[in-house]
Structure formats: structure tokens, C-alpha cells
Amino acid sequence: MTDFPANSTPVPASTPRPLHYHLMGIGGIGMSAFARLLRARGAHVSGCDDQASELTAQLQAEGIAVLHGHDAAHITAPAHGAVDVLVASEAVPKTHPELVAAREAGTEVRPRMALLSELLRAGPSIGVIGTHGKTTTTSMIAVALAGAGLDPSAFVGGIVPEFNSNARMGTGPFVAEVDESDRAFAELGSQTAVFTNAEDDHVGGNQATYWETVEEQHAGFARYVAQSGRVLYCADWPGLAALCQGAQEVLSYGQAQGADYRAVDLRPDADGTTFTVTHRDQVLGEARVGLPGRHNVLNALAALATTHLYGGDFASAAAALAAFGGPGRRWQRIGTVGGALVIDDYAHNATKVAAAVQAARQTGRRVRVVFQPHRYLRTQQSWKRLADALMDADEVLVLDIAAAGEPPIEGIHATLISERMAQNGHAGVRYLPDRAEVVRTLRGTAQPGDLIVTMGAGDVWKLARELTRPATDAAATVPTTAGDVPR
Structure with a gap:
């Protein structure tokens, strides 16, 4: 494996110069992973982003040039050498000055999904698709494969602690999170498609990469599966089998009777779940996932099934997963405050x-959620379901909606969620948009038996860090802007 940041393969002077890739939005979790993989493959990599961040600082420390802002001069007068390939998300308008400059200069403009397709086609590959659980499942597959003695490459939409990165360069197979929010994913395929679920996320509105209807999106999943060598799908998710009919080889995993790989005899506890794995009724062995929630049992089962398909040692893979603490922002343990455990989680749609919330209940603690609704359109579509999903928490503090670049929609407000919960009998819900007050409230009431979960796809994660900092070091105010735009 090539570790980061020292991950570039030296290119002999006698060889042609490496291609120079310039990545727009390089500070995004996806683009930064591309940057690392390309550099590890010997390419010359630079990028630009509107926002400086911890991630862009890490890229710079790894030897990847990061420019502030977006400018046509990145193409017409490049500071780091002539650009051969400009990589951009489909969400970037075609009229963007950088894209226009690239086309006029004859520079190849490569969509991010075309780059992912190239990586998937380069050798044995595993593409993880679905509307939920992709980041965790992709991380688990990479960790399990590595633990089983294989040497995977990985492209992940989160930081994997075992790799200290969102990318890993190995000899293969290549495991990648394939995001359905970019409609071009439907033109891809992989040797193995791991299909977690299919719901109505990333549907509707004016987002450049969103689907018009859920039926259109699900047809995209079916196309990806049909273009893959085989599919391993979750048998517990209704309707998924019908989307896999075009696959060359169909395998399943789950708790459902008849699944090829099953998790049986689940033994949940406060910190996770121990279970038995079977393959067509033959016991493969005992496994454990150190993250609570039935969904994480299924994620871990998918990873163990995939490792089995690729010939990895089951016991070694299971041991690696038992030690796995989860990727960044997926049930991430941040610290404690007043004896209460503070967790941050990316959960943002109702499912x-x-x-x-079910995972939080499994811990046996008092569950206190700070929830930030994400996007006006998503809130308009699902505020009732979001309210109902939060009902099992003991306390819920609701922040304002994280716009993520969307304009407000008249009548759509975070109070729709808090008011529905109150009307349905929840005595512990409050709309509390003042973040400094959220921090003061939780610090003043936190107890050792509490579990505080900051939840959402926006910038609610900052509150978890603020809570766990010593009060004497805490900033007087907490940032209130949200800028979650997948890149």
C-alpha cells in the first residue's frame, strides 16, 4: 500500500511528463480523494476551492497545490504547469469561466464520474451503490479486505481512521463509493456492485445532478447493476431484488430467510452488536461491529460477504471490523462533556x-439529539417523516435549516418539525436556533448517563467539537453558516 501523504511514485526523467489534472472543488470529500489517488498513480495534481479548510491544508501538506477561489487563469496562466485535464462535477455550470477557458484552450474537461469510471475499469473493482450507508459500507469493505490480507485501493466519501484518509492506494481490488446524487453514475459499472438500498433521496428540485423522479433514479440503479459483473444486494430492503434482474450474477445479504449471506443470532449491547455469519446455511464464523444499530450489522455483513467473495480470510476480516470505529461523521465519537458521551452523525433524511436514533437507544443512555434539517427542498418533501423519525429521542433541539446553497422556500421552516413533534406528544422538543444557547444548555445539563448526538449533513458537526472543548477555551460564538455541497 502507498501511504498518504508520501504517496507519489517517482517518474524517471526519461519518461514523458505525467498528466496534469486540475480539480475544481478539490476541498470536497470526493474531489480530495480523487486528488490523492491520482497523485498516488504518478499524476501531477492541483486544484482550487472557494473555501480553505483542514482538508485543503492536508492536501497542501501532501504536496498537492491548492489555489483559493475559481479563476480562468488557472487554465490560461497556470501557476503549476500546463493543465491537461480539468476535472469538475456535473453540478458546475457549463458557463463557469474555468470551464469556458478550458474548452477554448482545448483542455480536456472530464466529469468526476468519468474519472471514477476510469478507475473502476482499470482492474477488479467493487462499487457501493444505494441511498444510505454507502460511506460506512465502503469503509468497512476496504478495512475488511485489508484485514484479510488483501491490498485494496479505496475511494471513500469520508475519512477512514485506519487509513487516516478518504483514499487508499493498493494493488487491488478497488472499492469505491458511487454517489447516486450525480446522475452520470448510471453509466458506470463495476466487477461487483454492492447495493445497500434504494429510496427517494436526491430527487426533485432544481439541483443540476438530482433526479426528476424516484422511478428514474431507481432505473439508474438498475442500469448500474446491469453493467456490473455481479451484484450483492440487501435482501432486507423491499423492492431491491426487482432492480437486480438485469445482473449477470445475483447474490444477496441480510437477515432475511433465503439470503446467500445472513447475519443471525444478533446480540446487541451498548457499544455494538455481535452476530453469526452464514453463507448458504454454512457458518462462516462470529463477527462483531463496534457501532450500534441494526443498519451497521447489515453494513458489516456486506463487507464480510464481499471479502468472502474475493477470497479473504473470514476470521481476519471479522477481527478488523470488530476494531473499526467508523468513518468521519458516521457515528463518530467526539468526546465527553459533563460525563455525557458526544457523538456526531451525518444522518439527514428520515430513514x-x-x-x-435506534442506534442511540441501543446504548441504554438518555438520548439527546441536536438536529439540523438539510436543504429546504428535502425539508419540504419529508418534514413529517423527519419529525416522526425523531420521536424516540428523549430530547431534541432543532436548529435552522442548512440551506446548502438552496434559496428559501416559502412556508418551509425548521419549526414544522418541532411543532409536529410537540403536537404528537413529545415533551422534550425545542426549536433552538441560537447555537451559543445550544452549547450553554447542553453544557449546563449534561450528565454521565446522557448521549448527545449532533445530527445532520450541514455544519452541525461544529457544535459537537464546541461542546467537547474546555469551557475556558471555547469561542464566544459558534459559526452559524452551513455549506454542505457534495463535491
């Missing part, structure tokens, strides 16, 4: 929120 994910319900799963996170």
Missing part, C-alpha cells in the same frame, strides 16, 4: 435519522 437515516430513524436508524441513528
Whole structure:
């Protein structure tokens, strides 16, 4: 494996110069992973982003040039050498000055999904698709494969602690998170498609990469599966089997009777779940996932099934997963405050929120959620389901909606969620948009038996860090802006 940051393969002077890739939005979790993989493959990599961040600082420390802002001069007068390939998300308008400059200069403009397709086609590959659980499942597959003695490459939409990165360069197979929010994913395929679920996320509105209807999106999943060598799908998710009919080889995993790989005899506890794995009724062995929630049992089962398909040692893979603490922002343990455990989780639609609340309940602690709704359109579509998903929490503090670049929609407000919960009998819900007050409230009331979960796809994660900092070091105010735009 090539570790980061020292991950570039030296290119002999006698060889042609490496291609220079310039990545727009390089500070995004996806683009930064591309940057690391490309550099590890010997390419010359630079990028630009509107926002400086811890991630862009890490890229710079790894030897990847990061420019502030977006400018046509990145192409017409490049500071780091002539650009051969400009990589951009489909969400970037075609009229963007950098894209226009690239086309006029004859520079190849490569969509991010075309780059991912190239990586998937380069050798044995595993593409993880679905509307929930992709980041965790991709991380688990990479960790399990590595633990089983294989040497995977990985492209992940989160930081994997075992790799200290969102990318890993190995000899293979290549495991990648394939995001359905970019409609071009439907033109891809992989040797193995791991299909977690299919719901109505990333549907509707004016987002450049969103689907018009859920039926269109699900047809995209079916196309990806049909273009893959085989599919391993979750048998517990209704309707998924019908989307896999075009696959060359169909395998399943789950708790459902008849699944090829099953998790049986689940033994949940406060910190996770121990279970037995079978393959067509033959016991492969005992496994454990150190993350609570039934959804994480299924994620771990998918990883163990995939490792089995690729010939990895089951016991070694299971041991690696038992030690796995999860990727960044997926049930991430941040610290403590007043003896209370503070967790941060990316859950932002109703299914994910319900799963996170169920996981929290499994700990046996008093569950206190700070929830930030994400996007006006998503809130308009699902505020009732979000409210219902939060009902099992003991306390819920609701922040304002994280716009993520969307304009407000008249009548759509975070109070729709808090008011529905109150009307349905929840005595512990409050709309509390003042973040400094959220921090003061939780610090003043936290107890050793509490579990505080900051939840959402926006910048609610900052509150978890603020809570766990010593009060004497805490900033007087907490940032209130949200800028979650997948890149």
C-alpha cells in the first residue's frame, strides 16, 4: 500500500511528463480523494476551492497545490504547469469561466464520474451503490479486505481512521463509493456492485445532478447493476431484488430467510452488536461491529460477504471490523462533556435519522439529539417523516435549516418539525436556533448517563467539537453558516 501523504511514485526523467489534472472543488470529500489517488498513480495534481479548510491544508501538506477561489487563469496562466485535464462535477455550470477557458484552450474537461469510471475499469473493482450507508459500507469493505490480507485501493466519501484518509492506494481490488446524487453514475459499472438500498433521496428540485423522479433514479440503479459483473444486494430492503434482474450474477445479504449471506443470532449491547455469519446455511464464523444499530450489522455483513467473495480470510476480516470505529461523521465519537458521551452523525433524511436514533437507544443512555434539517427542498418533501423519525429521542433541539446553497422556500421552516413533534406528544422538543444557547444548555445539563448526538449533513458537526472543548477555551460564538455541497 502507498501511504498518504508520501504517496507519489517517482517518474524517471526519461519518461514523458505525467498528466496534469486540475480539480475544481478539490476541498470536497470526493474531489480530495480523487486528488490523492491520482497523485498516488504518478499524476501531477492541483486544484482550487472557494473555501480553505483542514482538508485543503492536508492536501497542501501532501504536496498537492491548492489555489483559493475559481479563476480562468488557472487554465490560461497556470501557476503549476500546463493543465491537461480539468476535472469538475456535473453540478458546475457549463458557463463557469474555468470551464469556458478550458474548452477554448482545448483542455480536456472530464466529469468526476468519468474519472471514477476510469478507475473502476482499470482492474477488479467493487462499487457501493444505494441511498444510505454507502460511506460506512465502503469503509468497512476496504478495512475488511485489508484485514484479510488483501491490498485494496479505496475511494471513500469520508475519512477512514485506519487509513487516516478518504483514499487508499493498493494493488487491488478497488472499492469505491458511487454517489447516486450525480446522475452520470448510471453509466458506470463495476466487477461487483454492492447495493445497500434504494429510496427517494436526491430527487426533485432544481439541483443540476438530482433526479426528476424516484422511478428514474431507481432505473439508474438498475442500469448500474446491469453493467456490473455481479451484484450483492440487501435482501432486507423491499423492492431491491426487482432492480437486480438485469445482473449477470445475483447474490444477496441480510437477515432475511433465503439470503446467500445472513447475519443471525444478533446480540446487541451498548457499544455494538455481535452476530453469526452464514453463507448458504454454512457458518462462516462470529463477527462483531463496534457501532450500534441494526443498519451497521447489515453494513458489516456486506463487507464480510464481499471479502468472502474475493477470497479473504473470514476470521481476519471479522477481527478488523470488530476494531473499526467508523468513518468521519458516521457515528463518530467526539468526546465527553459533563460525563455525557458526544457523538456526531451525518444522518439527514428520515430513514437515516430513524436508524441513528435506534442506534442511540441501543446504548441504554438518555438520548439527546441536536438536529439540523438539510436543504429546504428535502425539508419540504419529508418534514413529517423527519419529525416522526425523531420521536424516540428523549430530547431534541432543532436548529435552522442548512440551506446548502438552496434559496428559501416559502412556508418551509425548521419549526414544522418541532411543532409536529410537540403536537404528537413529545415533551422534550425545542426549536433552538441560537447555537451559543445550544452549547450553554447542553453544557449546563449534561450528565454521565446522557448521549448527545449532533445530527445532520450541514455544519452541525461544529457544535459537537464546541461542546467537547474546555469551557475556558471555547469561542464566544459558534459559526452559524452551513455549506454542505457534495463535491
